[in-house]
Amino acid sequence: MRRRRVTVAAGFCFSFFMGTLLNLLFIPGFDHHQQREQQQQNGVTRSLLDPSLDLQEETPGSALDLARQLRERYEEVMRYRENRASGSAAKRLVRPLERRLMDLAQWASSEHLHKEQQQRGDLANALPKSRIDLALRAPWLGCRDIGNVTDLRYLGSGYTKAVYKVVLNGSVAVALKSVDFGGHDIENCVKRFGAVEDCYRLASYKLVKEMILLQRLQHPNILQLYGYCYQDSNDISDTLTTIMELGAPLEMIQLLQTSWEDRFRICLSLVRLLHYLAHSPLGSITLLDFRPRQFVIVDGELKVTDMDDASIEEASCSRNSDCFMEFPARNFTLLCSVEGRCQNMNEKRNLYNAYRFFFTYLLPHSAPSSLRPMLDVIVNATGELRWGIDETFAQLERVLYLYKSGLYLQNASHAHKAEYRRVPDTSIVEENYKCWPSYHHKGCLLSVFDLREAIEVCESHSQCKAFVWTNQTTWTGRQLVFFKMDSSRVVPAPDKITYVKVTG
Incomplete structure (x- = not known):
């Protein structure tokens, strides 16, 4: 009967893990891009598209469409920056660059966009070529801090951005985000419009929007923005790199x-x-x-x-x-x-x-x-x-x-089956057995609220003959306890207590 229960439990666990795996594998999502073999030293960005790429021939209609997309993306960024500012509030005094971009947005929506003389050359000169500095506060880190990074490692990418891990000053690890020149957004835009720099600007608005949101939304469960850097890279002036908190x-x-x-x-x-x-x-x-x-x-x-x-x-x-x-x-x-x-x-x-x-x-x-x-x-x-x-x-x-x-604990008046001898400043070497879930992959390390719960856990495990009260706690303040299958190898260990089962 016991063997049958073990078999049924194992089958359930296997089915659960397989179902979870299949669900995660078939979630629609963005494809990862492979890391480029050569990485730029000055910009920590992806390499440019192959110059031999056969670009589609551009038409005036597609050029106007690019201008429309740039305008809409920029206006979205400004809405987040101004926190849903009204039309009148948007006319406040702004820095020259912002005014230039606002003028571009108004120009792009005006009737002379539809005039026949607006060909790609004129349009390219009107589109923004300089940095889009929309920071809400002074950054902690900037170009000087990422000018001499070490341990550069590519982490991954999505449709728009590539992410890298670097170490600053030989000690602090951070994440760097930049527009992925080999990503879906840039590739599709260049194929359609044939304008690498303008396509970069369009994609970079997503990075700017994220930067604005990370500054506006301050919460412990939102990744921190440490700073950003504009620098020339891949023959494009003022490419943007954001410096962020690194997570696993x-x-x-x-x-x-x-x-x-x-x-x-x-x-x-x-x-x-x-x-x-x-x-x-x-x-x-x-x-x-x-x-x-x-x-x-x-x-x-x-x-x-x-x-x-x-x-x-x-x-x-x-x-x-x-x-x-x-x-x-x-x-x-x-x-x-x-x-x-x-x-x-x-x-x-x-x-x-x-x-x-x-x-x-x-x-x-x-x-x-x-x-x-x-x-x-x-x-x-x-x-x-x-x-x-x-x-x-x-x-x-x-x-x-x-x-x-500890209010979740049941059977508060439950009498223990055994007595335990307390041995201060000691621990037990090895004598491990496995349990699930455990904080230690080779032993049975669990968290408990108090000594009573530790005894209940030990009595629920047929292998348990002793347990070690460690000097470690979890994020909730609960005590970590190592459960052991024997007590023959007790050794000195400061700040730990061994409890050995003596009866029952």
Whole structure:
């Protein structure tokens, strides 16, 4: 019977991991680009497209389309910078460069764009060629700091940007982001318009938008912007590189094998972020490109790193059917407000993506038994969109309180089966056995609220004959305890306590 239970449990675990793997592998997303063999020393940017590339012949219509896209992208950046400023507020005194760009936007929308003499040569001279310096505050780091970096390593890229890891001053590791000249955005634009520099400007607006958002949105679960640098690179003046906090990529398969406490921390970090985005200074913000690869982990906390596809626009509507949200496995129709906006669409889109990419895999599995009913309710409520972000936030914070305070523990009057001898300033060498989930891949290292819980864990493991109370705690303040299968090799160890089972 016991062998049968083990077989069934192993089969369940295998099915769960395979299902998770298949789901993650088939999520629609951006293709990674291969790292270029040669990297530019002065700009830390990708190499230019092959000069022999057969560019499509440009037409006046396509040139006007490029000008329109530049204008629209620039106006979007300015909206985020000015925090939804009104038309009159937009006419405030600005720096000469900003005024020049504003004049360009007005010019691009005026009727003389349609005049026959506006060919590509005139248009190229009118488009912005200089830096687009829209920083809201003085940066901490700049060109001088990244002029002599070490340990340059390519991390990855998407449609628009390439990301590198570098070390500054031989000690501080940061991430550098720049427009990827081999990326989808640049390649498609150059094929269509044949204007590398103008296409670079168009793509760089995404980087500027992200820079503005990272400055405006200050939250522990948003990656920090340290600075930026404009420099000439790839025969283009004033190419932009942003300097950002470095995080570790989010590896979902690896995360599934960590302790429930760490997985809960990821979900709590995400909910705190989404709660902030729903009530941000810019209004409700949705992450249109919401996938695990848009996040990183910094000191155990989840942080969003890619903000160029964020949006503050709420969908307009005239009836409820206009507020239709479609996902791979589920569709929803929200209410249309009297103001003609889909109610809480940005918030609900974020929340359902959090459910399908994170909650359903990370929250319930291997959680303390007394917390599982609450976690199941949270998962089901977000999967059905019965809750908004405020309720989800409150419920996860309640779970955290119960877990940190020890109130989740059951059977407070339960009598222990054995007695344990306390041996201060000692530890046990080796004598390990494996348990899941464990903080140590070769042993059974778990977190407990107090000594009573440690004894209960030991009594629930048939192999456990002793445990070592370490001098380490988790992010919740819980104690890390090493459970051992024998106590014959006790050795001196300051600040540790060994508990040896003596009866039972």
